[in-house]
Ligand SMILES: [Zn+2]
């Protein structure tokens with residue numbers, strides 16, 4: 691049994707991990723808007739070696755896009771039965787990591803609070819900023835200058 695567990699809407703896909711995420715962000719990019727249907731998505735960076743998933747998934751590749759968190763490319767993974775977006779892998783910018791969508795965690799008390807908000811250039815004007823670091827684009831882009 692993993693310490694932290696999650697599942698899609700129908701339960702056909704389940705996953706787990708033991709270690710706390712190394713990074714958690716609210717992403718306001720246009721890809722996250724379209725994939726989630728909401729103004730933003732909250733994701734947690736987990737080590738791929740700590741991440742186990744069961745059930746049939748399919749993924750959709752987002753090509754390189756510096757204006758969204760796709761960055762140099764990634765795959766968003768979803769359940770083939772219910773279509774819930776569950777996690778993101780094959781991250782060109784974070785090799786060896788996966789982004790877990792926090793909305794798929796089993797318990798509301800398992801959510802990790804975001805440490806930063808990213809791609810705020812595409813935040814809707816009615817969405818207030820949290821009192822945490824804000825990045826116009828990605829964190830790596832911001833720290834690389
Ligand atoms: Zn499902």
Ligand SMILES: [Zn+2]
Pocket residue numbers: 717718719720721722723758759760809
């Ligand atoms: Zn995003």
